[in-house]
Amino acid sequence: MSFEIDEQTVLAKIDEQVKNNPVVLYMKGTPQMPSCGFSSRTAAALVETGEKFAFVNVLADQGIYQFLPKYQDWPTFPQLYIDGELQGGCDITLELAESGELKTLMAAANAKVDQA
Template sequence: MSDNSGNTNERISQIVGDNDVVLFMKGTPLFPQCGFSNRAVSILDHCKVQFESVDVLQDMEVRQGIKAYSDWPTIPQLYVKGEFVGGSDIMMEMYEAGELQQMLDEKQVAKAE
């Protein structure tokens, strides 16, 4: 297997940089493929923000690359304005404490239609 980690990192950087809110997840927002991804989508829906999702099951390079990119071993992973926030457990804790909504508001993230 050739080493595409540089390319993959660039692709991930581009995705993270081009979107205010990005969720790297298993499946899609309509059809999450794991409970953690489902929970992450639900939290973002409750926060009423627009977000881009990347289905890591469709792209093995990104699936592995995102773990190295964030130095975080699990998926889903949430990025807000280029900053790694965390996985579904951290999202849940922040959401319940009101911190996630506050961060999204402070960073002036686009609201969902």
């Protein structure tokens, strides 16, 4: 028995997650049990900042796995969103971490929510 996954419903769910979490990482697996090297390195960079972040295991939600690449026209996982903006994948996140900008962006996004 198969059922159709509704693209608009899934995209609305992704939009809600991106807008309701100051920092959200779409990854394969979880930060504690990543399922690919790129997701592992990206999650580790976020953890190292000491800042709060949400994550979505794309392997646990077929709809998100299927339609997230269409959300911001980014074809691969992981995908990092900070303050509603797509930052990019593993390489970009690691560059931001190396420059110190990752912690700054995450702290600023988290501070907006803490003040609300």
